[in-house]
Amino acid sequence: MGFDFPKGRLRQRRHFLLGAGAALASLGLSTGLSSCGWTLANVRPPVTGSDPNQLFIYTWSGYIDEELLAAFERETGIRAIVDVFDANETMLAKLQAGAGGAYSVIYPSDYMVQKMVELDLLLELDKSLILGLEQLFPRFQDPVYDRGNRFSVPAAWGTTGLIYNSQALKQPVEDWQYLWDNQQALSKKITLINDVREVMGATLRKLGFSYNSTDPQQINQAYQHLVRLKPSIAAFTSDAWAPQMLAGDLLVSMCYSSDANQVIAENPALRYVVPNSGSSAYVDTIVIPKSAPNPQGAYAWINFLLQPQIATQVVKNLKFATPNQVAFEQLAPDIKQDQTLFPTPATLEKLEGITPVADEISAIFDDYWTRLTSA
Template sequence: MTRRQFLQTSAAGAIASSASGCGWTLAEVQTQASSRVSSDTLYIYTWAGYTDRDLLDRFSQETGLKVVADVFDSNESMLARVQAGGAGAYSVIYPSEYMVQKMVELGLLAELDHSLLVGLEDLFPQFQNPAHDPDSKYSIPISWGTTGLIYNRKLLDSEPEDWDYIWENQDQLAKRMTLVNDVREVMGASLRRLGHSYNSTDPEHIRRAYEELVKIRPAIASFTTDAWRPQIIVGDLLLAMCYSSDAAEVMPENEDLAYITPDSGSSLWIDTLVIPKSAPNPDGAYQWINFMLQPDVAAQIVERLSFATPSRVAFRKLPKELRNDRALFPPESVIARSETLSPLPPEINALFDRYWTRLTSG
């Protein structure tokens, strides 16, 4: 299971899955929303791999609530479904930091009542007052990490240190590397390589970033957020752009695999818990958030699902080898060179999308 994997495992009736971003209609979403008003069931909308049987069983045992988890594979597909009427189907949603800002602007999220939450003081200081949501007014951080490169040390002539490696070694990497299926991440990496911000709104910067990506397009096997995993484990791929949590989970499968956050900087992602305004079970939503804030629950999630926790109390409960895992918990020097994604103006989003369509369909 991966942070961004559009696959899921059934948890003996505790988890129900639904295709995200495709295969659903407005009528289906509205029907689904109207049928999900139940005080004994909690519907959540999350990234695949963010729950497992043990987690859901324990929550049900502690609260008496059954959990149904639908999954999405990108923030954009999640937002599209929510705007099509899906907000009324779910009581908890897991957007990333930049999408929280966008959902707030669209009036989709309920303001959190902190008097109903237990454990906020256990978070690291930087997560108690995050830039994307000051004072955690609408969201609670649940996991975080970086975006970087996983690679096979044995099969490569040299090891990557920065984004430049892809451009400089595209002949060796030809059709044996992948980039994530995410416009902001891929365009952002190219922008960063050129010395610009992931959040640049300068059309010239964006154009140049696109043109640089066109140069390596023939060498890219695919744009995928998850399909690289089995391929890099067996050596079919040499390198893949991925999220740190996914790398931490995959590397034990092959001792030749390593992960780096590029020297010039990368994106620092934060996934969160939010309650939509039209949540059918807000009481259950607060119970879920409080459950996830429990340090022992958060620590077990790190161990079982390979996600870095924003809880300093949970961090102290981890085995030493996990606390020292640089893929999960990068040093401050790496964090200082990275930046979170911010929402972009509509016209800049449209520009990104046009370039992305050209790049991925080329």
Template sequence: MTMLATGCLGVRAAPPGATPTASPALTVYGWAGYMPQSILDDFTAEFGVPVTYLEFAGYRQALAEIRAGQVYDVVVLSNDGVASASAENLLAPLDPAAVPNTKNLSPNFRDLVYDPGNHYSVPFQWGTTGLLVRTDLVAGPVDSWTALWDPAYAGRVAIWDMPRDVIGMTLKSLGYSLNSEDPAELEAAAARLAELQGRVLILDSTVATLAPELVSGRIVLAMGWGYDYLAAREEVETVDYVLPREGTLLWVDHLTIPANSPHREQAQQFINFILRPEISARMVNELAVATPNELARPYIDPALLANPGVYPPLEALEHAELFLPLNAATLERYDQIWQQFRSAGATVAP
């Protein structure tokens, strides 16, 4: 009777003396604080696949580890990270039949230039990079990236240990493109960035949010994101999030499967699960980070949909730019600029 019931449930009993086969476990690699544990637990409960979420310090670290043969099943990559990894054959192609929920994505996030046809990647989060301002501790309104260079706030300004973002922001402050590969413009950016040496706090990229620094008043101006703003506003009302007039930096995070993943089937199940409208909406509601999942909108807290720090109005994106892949020579120059900046006494904070 017991065996019959088990068979009816679709579960085959192991032969006597056999060792049950353990379910494959997925390893997901991404930013700190970007994946609610409750969602990982729900995936495990439904599919019987345990998930370990590991935190990286940045996309370039993830790419370096994949190149070295480190095994992960799902890795979060940026726009330019997807382009680099796919060009180097580091990613497994996605089977559209295994990830049908890609149909839920807004057309604005499909078939992007760095991954035509979403062959290797699925966007699952997006946002802007702007200025976080303690309005009660600065003099007058702030609407430009150049405010970070104001000597009045020296020692109370924060940026992140993220070269592509900081150098891109510096280029924008000079009126150049975020994706400039012009050597003269890069030299101008290097000189401009050097002016911040000894005057800024550099935050470790594994830190989930700089909200505590804003709340304490240790930092009055910072490069940051909408979720920093919302976290800080829970404790202090005099915090604002500004998209600078020179233009914000648009970023998109993607779920990808490394080519050496031993669990591609389960990895695609995981990606498809994240793209369910109600799951994508839960991520927005818990993390205050926008989703490209169009069908998730009815499940998202209306206050977040109306919050410009999460879903900015179109007019605020007039001069916005999306991170695009850079050539090898430019990436090498970025490394040189950043190392020179970091080696000249810049302060790093946990």
């Protein structure tokens, strides 16, 4: 039982504390009271009216550039303001910690869409307002994480793999195992993604299990392997590896293919590989949170990106794979054949999408992750 306030008194208290609302909201706490306590971190709708000429976007770093924003503003007259995150969980936490009303467009990954739908954070999309969904590859038309794209529109996809410096390493990296085999030589020159499911999943795959294993013993085994690797790991980071990799401070980094492409464009000696034992594929989507200010602007953003000529432009400039088939067909042949961007069907076979797991399993993952990073 929680603090069992008599309701009358509580209401009084709430009245008295009206002025404290801001302070509470900043903690992400609202008084969604039940008889035995209050609910932690309900996402609050926007407090103030929104400006139809402003659009707040919360996305991964590297998905948007100035050129794209300028083009959007030219076309729609809406000025877009971008904030970036480096992990789905960080994004969710920030949303829950009171920034719920701050963003109109968010770019969660596949499994996070599912989670956000469960948390009832997302607006069901009004398909009549979206043009061009039929241009997507068939496999993006009805994804497992969001059947029929009810809440999300796929924006980009990619793989998780390893980027390495082919000049500094004698042999090409082919599998996750490489990290363990060359642990001494690579000491403090490795980074892993700052994401529990990716890191644990990759290790599970290395051990021959599924990326989405829910077997506690398998998860424990993966954890033990990671503990052994830990002393050689420079950092857990999803994006900070890039400048260090370019400077030569890192030799191997676990990363997302879209990020890898951008870095390889700057230094061709860097190579990206999808490990042999298998890895994950991700789809980053565009969603509109229920608490979004200016949802019209959000639809405009979605429609803007679905235009094939914009999508091809984005692939060229920002180096990530588009789920838009029409746009793909219009790409130059050398880009189409770039295996980092668009892996071969054989590689695609080895990829799994990360699926949400039950809370108990999630708690196991989280506990191991906390211990791993804390050790």
